[in-house]
Amino acid sequence: MTEAPLLEIEDLRVSFATPKGPVEVVKGLNLILGREERLGIVGESGSGKSMTGRSILRLIRSPGKQTAKTLRFDGLDLMGQSNREMRQIRGARISMIMQDPKFSLNPVMTIGHQIAEALQVHEKLPRRDLQARVIEMLNSVRINEPERVAKMYPHEVSGGMGQRVMIAMMLIPRPQLLIADEPTSALDVSVQAQVLDLIEELVTGNGMGLILISHDLNLVARYCDRILVMNGGEVVEACAAKDLHKASHPYTKGLLAAQPRMQETRDELPVLDRSGGAGT
Amino acid sequence: MSSPENPKAAISLKDLDISYGDTKVVRDVTFDVAEGESFALVGESGSGKSTVLKAIAGLAPDWTGEISVLGKPRGHGTDRAFSETCQMVFQDPYASLHPRKTIDTVLSEPLAIHGIGKRSEKVVEMLGAVGLDQRFRFRFPHQLSGGQRQRVAIARALMLEPKVMLLDEPTSALDVSVQAEILNLLKRLRREQGLTYLMVTHNLPVVSFMCDRMAVMNKGRIVEIAPKTALYDGSFADPYTRDLYAASGGNPDADPALAAASESKDPA
Numbered sequence: 001m002t003e004a005p006l007l008e009i010e011d012l013r014v015s016f017a018t019p020k021g022p023v024e025v026v027k028g029l030n031l032i033l034g035r036e037e038r039l040g041i042v043g044e045s046g047s048g049k050s051m052t053g054r055s056i057l058r059l060i061r062s063p064g065k066q067t068a069k070t071l072r073f074d075g076l077d078l079m080g081q082s083n084r085e086m087r088q089i090r091g092a093r094i095s096m097i098m099q100d101p102k103f104s105l106n107p108v109m110t111i112g113h114q115i116a117e118a119l120q121v122h123e124k125l126p127r128r129d130l131q132a133r134v135i136e137m138l139n140s141v142r143i144n145e146p147e148r149v150a151k152m153y154p155h156e157v158s159g160g161m162g163q164r165v166m167i168a169m170m171l172i173p174r175p176q177l178l179i180a181d182e183p184t185s186a187l188d189v190s191v192q193a194q195v196l197d198l199i200e201e202l203v204t205g206n207g208m209g210l211i212l213i214s215h216d217l218n219l220v221a222r223y224c225d226r227i228l229v230m231n232g233g234e235v236v237e238a239c240a241a242k243d244l245h246k247a248s249h250p251y252t253k254g255l256l257a258a259q260p261r262m263q264e265t266r267d268e269l270p271v272l273d274r275s276g277g278a279g280t
Numbered sequence: 281m282s283s284p285e286n287p288k289a290a291i292s293l294k295d296l297d298i299s300y301g302d303t304k305v306v307r308d309v310t311f312d313v314a315e316g317e318s319f320a321l322v323g324e325s326g327s328g329k330s331t332v333l334k335a336i337a338g339l340a341p342d343w344t345g346e347i348s349v350l351g352k353p354r355g356h357g358t359d360r361a362f363s364e365t366c367q368m369v370f371q372d373p374y375a376s377l378h379p380r381k382t383i384d385t386v387l388s389e390p391l392a393i394h395g396i397g398k399r400s401e402k403v404v405e406m407l408g409a410v411g412l413d414q415r416f417r418f419r420f421p422h423q424l425s426g427g428q429r430q431r432v433a434i435a436r437a438l439m440l441e442p443k444v445m446l447l448d449e450p451t452s453a454l455d456v457s458v459q460a461e462i463l464n465l466l467k468r469l470r471r472e473q474g475l476t477y478l479m480v481t482h483n484l485p486v487v488s489f490m491c492d493r494m495a496v497m498n499k500g501r502i503v504e505i506a507p508k509t510a511l512y513d514g515s516f517a518d519p520y521t522r523d524l525y526a527a528s529g530g531n532p533d534a535d536p537a538l539a540a541a542s543e544s545k546d547p548a
Contacts (some may be wrong), residue, residue, distance in 0.1 A: 258460035
């Protein structure tokens with residue numbers, strides 16, 4: 001049983017109906033995620049990377065539709081689950097960290113309360129234990145004075161701290177798979193590294209799988225084992241993170257080259273060829 | 281009272297303190313940007329870097345000290361003559377363009393305010409200069425992509441032919457490949473029109489590509505002014521700057537790798 005991959009996706013498709021007929025935003029994605037594996041999904045806006053992340057939790061909102069030949073998590077067929085059953089899985093077994101803590105936290109609930117709620121939904125615990133778990137979790141995401149912070153409201157904490165609260169909330173039910181959708185793009189560089197180090201540490205220590213979704217190639221290369229590069233709803237390249245600079249697909253190469261470097265010697269950055277239209 | 285030490289400075293700030301209400305957010309900022317130079321302000325959110333730009337542009341009027349642009353001291357109010365020499369480009373092109381005005385209206389407006397004629401020709405010319413097709417002229421912002429909108433925002437700033445441009449994170453809302461296009465555009469415009477840039481960013485590689493020097497800000501103060509070559513080897517004097525540099529990943533392609541990396545880009 002432990003030998004089976006944590007997540008198996010075959011031919012995942014997500015489409016939206018438009019007046020001109022359905023538009024597919026994810027076009028037949030295949031993916032296998034091992035236990036304790038860290039997978040990065042990289043792509044530009046509109047490449048379908050976030051839709052892929054959401055569809056694993058079956059969170060594609062109507063009128064969007066998702067279909068898949070296989071969507072199996074830990075031996076469980078996710079496509080066959082009812083909404084009610086999905087709710088038991090979301091948060092408890094697969095959880096997702098969203099992009100911006102400012103919009104993802106409930107502004108009228110204290111931080112301690114919100115984290116406790118995430119746990120309460122899935123586990124019945126005496127109140128004292130609940131409180132202890134919350135404080136322990138806040139400690140493990142390196143928040144100083146957790147007792148005080150637990151009583152604060154989201155607007156009283158900084159962005160980096162808010163994101164750590166989000167991580168605490170997502171990890172407190174001890175999920176097996178964590179999907180992090182641009183977890184740091186709203187944060188400063190220095191805080192970014194802290195948050196990702198923290199995610200990495202918590203993931204590797206607990207035998208969790210991680211899917212890190214980002215538009216930042218270098219960042220993903222630093223924190224993942226394997227990388228999928230998406231463009232226009234399709235995976236154009238899959239490679240080990242350490243081989244990213246050997247990428248062969250022109251799109252990946254283009255993305256890599258378009259990034260300015262610390263020691264920039266080029267006079268002009270190469271841009272991707274967008275055939276048709278006047279570019280962006 | 282134009283800056284006595286350096287009469288050639290395009291932007292000269294001296295002992296600049298800026299407050300929002302009772303809170304002082306920027307203290308003791310002093311630096312000169314030479315004419316034709318591209319200067320970066322680097323720092324984390326809340327370090328006051330955007331506030332410095334706002335004060336220069338006249339959007340944060342509560343300041344003390346001296347600000348002069350092209351030798352002329354700047355007053356605290358809005359100043360019509362000033363906007364002909366100095367313009368600002370904002371961070372988020374999704375928020376900085378009026379949603380109900382066409383691109384043509386947006387670009388003609390500064391000309392109308394300043395009573396400049398030949399508007400139509402100038403709009404056409406400017407669209408060309410920023411690399412936008414003429415068919416975008418009568419469209420609305422929502423019909424444009426993020427990169428196209430940022431081009432419009434740059435065009436709008438350039439309509440009055442200013443000499444000094446204030447750029448507030450002009451590419452942070454854009455994808456990498458689009459960022460490359462906008463950075464190339466800004467670099468070309470600077471070369472062609474002899475512009476001076478003061479650019480706020482938190483992205484150190486962008487500084488390496490675009491700028492000659494940078495000032496690093498932390499908690500409202502400038503902790504260090506360094507040339508861009510410091511980015512190559514991380515030779516920063518201030519510990520805060522070194523942390524920031526390390527957090528950005530340092531310089532992974534110090535010498536040998538650099539050659540390999542530039543091999544891999546194919547001109548296609």
